[in-house]
Amino acid sequence: MQRRPRRGALIALSSVLISALVTGSVVPAAADTYPRQRGIDVQEYVFRVSVLDETDEIRGLATTEIRFVESGVGEVYLDLTGRTGGRDEGMTVEGVWVATGAAEDVVMAGSPETAELGTRAGFSHTGDRLRIELPEPATAEERVFVTVAYRGVPVTGLIIGPNKYGDRTFFSDNWPSKARNWLPTVDHIAEKARMQMVITAPTQYQVISNGLLVEETDIAPGLRRTHWRQSIPIPPWNYMVGIARFAVDHLGVYRGVPVQTWVYAQDRDAGFYDFSYPTREVLGFLSDQVGPYAYEKLANVQSNSVRGGMEAATAILYGDDSVSGTRSLRWRDVIIHEIAHQWFGNAVTESDWDDAWLSEGFATYFTSLFIEHTYGRDEFARRMGGTRGGIFEFYDSRPEYTIVHDNLSDMSQVLTRMQYQKGAWILHMLRHRVGTETFWQGIRRYYARYFNGQASTAQFRAVMEEVSGQDLEQFFQQWLYQGSAGLLLDGDWHYENGNVELSLAQRQAGGTVYRMPVTLEFVGVDGDVARVEIEVSETERAYSIPVEFEPGEITIDPDTWLLARARLGVR
Numbered sequence: 001m002q003r004r005p006r007r008g009a010l011i012a013l014s015s016v017l018i019s020a021l022v023t024g025s026v027v028p029a030a031a032d033t034y035p036r037q038r039g040i041d042v043q044e045y046v047f048r049v050s051v052l053d054e055t056d057e058i059r060g061l062a063t064t065e066i067r068f069v070e071s072g073v074g075e076v077y078l079d080l081t082g083r084t085g086g087r088d089e090g091m092t093v094e095g096v097w098v099a100t101g102a103a104e105d106v107v108m109a110g111s112p113e114t115a116e117l118g119t120r121a122g123f124s125h126t127g128d129r130l131r132i133e134l135p136e137p138a139t140a141e142e143r144v145f146v147t148v149a150y151r152g153v154p155v156t157g158l159i160i161g162p163n164k165y166g167d168r169t170f171f172s173d174n175w176p177s178k179a180r181n182w183l184p185t186v187d188h189i190a191e192k193a194r195m196q197m198v199i200t201a202p203t204q205y206q207v208i209s210n211g212l213l214v215e216e217t218d219i220a221p222g223l224r225r226t227h228w229r230q231s232i233p234i235p236p237w238n239y240m241v242g243i244a245r246f247a248v249d250h251l252g253v254y255r256g257v258p259v260q261t262w263v264y265a266q267d268r269d270a271g272f273y274d275f276s277y278p279t280r281e282v283l284g285f286l287s288d289q290v291g292p293y294a295y296e297k298l299a300n301v302q303s304n305s306v307r308g309g310m311e312a313a314t315a316i317l318y319g320d321d322s323v324s325g326t327r328s329l330r331w332r333d334v335i336i337h338e339i340a341h342q343w344f345g346n347a348v349t350e351s352d353w354d355d356a357w358l359s360e361g362f363a364t365y366f367t368s369l370f371i372e373h374t375y376g377r378d379e380f381a382r383r384m385g386g387t388r389g390g391i392f393e394f395y396d397s398r399p400e401y402t403i404v405h406d407n408l409s410d411m412s413q414v415l416t417r418m419q420y421q422k423g424a425w426i427l428h429m430l431r432h433r434v435g436t437e438t439f440w441q442g443i444r445r446y447y448a449r450y451f452n453g454q455a456s457t458a459q460f461r462a463v464m465e466e467v468s469g470q471d472l473e474q475f476f477q478q479w480l481y482q483g484s485a486g487l488l489l490d491g492d493w494h495y496e497n498g499n500v501e502l503s504l505a506q507r508q509a510g511g512t513v514y515r516m517p518v519t520l521e522f523v524g525v526d527g528d529v530a531r532v533e534i535e536v537s538e539t540e541r542a543y544s545i546p547v548e549f550e551p552g553e554i555t556i557d558p559d560t561w562l563l564a565r566a567r568l569g570v571r
Contacts, residue, residue: 036188037077039070043143044194046108047183051170051201051243056153056160060091062184063117063147065108065193068138076146078130079180079187081155091152091182096123096132099145108145108196117147128180148184157181159305163244164320165266170201170243171305171317176353176411179236190351190454192233197241199226206246208262210239210314212296230314232295232452235349240312242301247271254280255287260299262315263323267302270325275300275335277327278374282339285370289440291447294347300335309334311341311363333367340366348447351454353414354405357480358460360415361403361423368424381560384428387421388486392565394418395485399509404457404480425486425563426479432561433475433517434468442467474515484512486563487536492571495550502554505540513539521558522551531558 043065050059066076083090099118122133132146154160157178163169172179180187197209203224211230219225230239247268249261259279263271279300287293295314303310303317310317316338322331344366345359372380394417395401403422408414431439446455446463461476491504500522506513515537522530528549556566 036186036191037073039068039073039138040076040186041067041069042186042191042193043067044108044196045183045185046196046198047239048198049182049200049241051160051199053168053202057151058154058158058182059151060182060184061147061149063108063145064184066144066146068140068142068144071140072137074134074137076132076134076144077186078132078146078148078184079128079177080125080130080148080150080184081128081157081181082125082130083152084127089153089155091150091154093123093125093130094149094151096121096130096149097147098132098135099147100143118145121146130184150184154182157183158241161304163264163304165264167245167264169304170205170241171303172239172241172312173305173310173317174237174239174312175310176237176356176414179239183236183239185236185239187236189235189237189353190349192235192349192452192454194233195230195239197228197230197239199241199243200224201226201243204245205243206248206262208240208242208246208299208301208315210234210312230296232313234313234346238311238313238346240301240310240315240317242303242315242317244303249276251276251279254283255293257283257293257295258297259283260297262299263302267323271302271323273325274323274327274331278332278370279335279339281374282336282370285373286340286343286366289369289373290343290366290443291451293342294452295342298339298342309338311338311345313342313346316341333371336367336370337363340370343447347452348450349454351456353408353411355455355457356405356414357403357419357423357426358455358457360419361427364420365424365427368428384425385560387425388563388565391418391422391425391563392485395483398483400483402481402483422479422485422563429479429516429561429563430464430472430475433472434464434470438468439464478512478514482512483510484508487514487516487518487565489518489536489556489564489566489568491567492569493554494571495547498546498548500543500545500547500551500554502543502545503540504534504536504543506536506538513537516562518562518564519557519559520545521555522547522549523553523555524549525552 046063048061081090083092097117097119098121119135124131157174159171159173177187179185195210199207200223201207203218203222207226209228211228214229215227217225245265246262247265249272251259261272261275283293297314299315301315301317302322304320306317307319340363344362350356350358368380368383371383401418403418442464445467446460457480461472465472488507489504490507491502493500493502517533518536519531519533530547532545534543554568556568557564
């Protein structure tokens with residue numbers, strides 16, 4: 001269905017959200033995966049969403065500020081899941097308006113009682129794609145404000161239902177591209193914009209979202225409007241809303257950042273205790289070691305929309321069972337991981353879903369780095385070594401799996417545990433390859449260069465080559481773009497005439513051959529110890545290594561730097 005624009009059509013913001021709902025027509029489905037529209041740059045969204053207890057249907061009025069980077073653009077596309085196949089779920093678009101820059105003060109103000117939205121625009125809504133006609137082709141650097149009025153029951157993205165106590169709640173779950181199920185956006189992993197969330201909900205609820213609180217006003221009997229503003233650009237999968245009966249703990253301001261805990265009212269004491277540690281300690285560690293925290297606040301939020309954690313910028317979601325009052329090690333590590341995402345994944349966002357390891361591998365490794373800093377090298381080594389077996393087991397069944405994807409179209413395949421575990425190991429081996437001091441120098445330069453922007457694997461590699469002076473092409477290629485879990489080393493040795501005669505072979509499936517430095521530790525029968533580093537770069541090779549004493553034992557990779565399995569016998 002397509003409607004022609006009618007110039008001069010005006011509408012009040014309040015009338016859209018309060019007026020009676022009308023039924024829209026059903027449109028056929030169409031897939032939308034990767035493509036972003038050329039020629040536009042989203043600057044800011046204002047989402048005005050109303051929820052009620054009597055229905056799961058939401059009503060929305062969303063305004064998008066768009067800057068055109070090319071001339072001649074005559075239409076704009078937003079992602080919004082429609083009602084398809086006769087189902088009851090999905091969004092029905094009731095109207096679209098386009099305004100010019102002169103309308104900025106009113107349409108982007110969040111929640112004025114009355115505002116002129118501009119010219120009514122023609123649109124068509126097919127599947128997940130909303131096409132909007134502009135009154136006339138745009139010119140470069142022109143700004144327009146597109147407002148969409150819509151309603152419906154979200155298929156997903158906004159989870160409406162009881163929490164573990166049976167209380168009704170509303171929580172977002174937008175990763176990787178599910179924001180479109182309840183918010184009209186350019187729903188791409190790296191399309192960053194400022195955002196305002198204006199929620200009208202029954203007064204029994206409190207509302208949290210990204211950024212800083214702007215307003216809480218009781219606007220009608222039993223209804224409250226809550227307005228949050230996120231002033232630092234973030235992508236749609238980072239947008240967050242939580243609507244529930246919360247207990248809220250304001251933990252003070254740490255290094256200029258307000259720190260908060262939001263948990264179910266029934267979990268007040270246990271939740272305040274659990275989330276008060278190690279939040280500030282992780283903030284301090286990452287600020288010192290990597291660079292400044294990007295955002296206006298940091299809140300830990302209990303929810304029923306995720307099982308583990310979800311790193312929504314400034315307001316991190318944790319699962320129903322995250323609160324126990326025991327500060328369990330499992331949830332301690334989840335807290336560290338999700339806070340690390342505020343640096344990697346949020347402030348520096350991967351430019352494509354194919355590069356998701358730049359988020360999950362980094363957050364996983366920086367969790368271990370915080371543990372190394374806080375609890376010592378032995379605990380760190382146990383964590384790293386403990387994941388090696390699972391990586392090799394994964395590759396037993398999927399030997400061709402690569403960490404960097406190749407233009408995925410199925411969003412359910414964006415992540416496996418390999419982006420987390422093997423991704424962390426790749427960073428760990430890179431640290432060993434370039435040296436710890438150089439590694440940290442590279443991390444700080446990478447973060448500073450792409451702060452509040454986007455980055456690719458190639459750009460990360462380029463930074464690490466700059467600081468190390470090394471050509472890292474082969475390292476990145478073998479660990480990120482080809483299959484195989486890691487090195488499978490098989491060999492034997494004997495001691496003869498002051499030398500260890502060592503034969504070592506790589507046994508990876510599929511003919512994969514790695515080039516990696518490998519540390520050997522020789523332990524003599526009298527307790528003498530010696531170490532040497534060799535280069536493994538061939539399918540099979542013999543080494544003759546001078547050692548001043550006869551070893552009784554040889555250990556490969558004694559300091560846990562290598563993603564490898566090794567079997568070494570005496571001949």
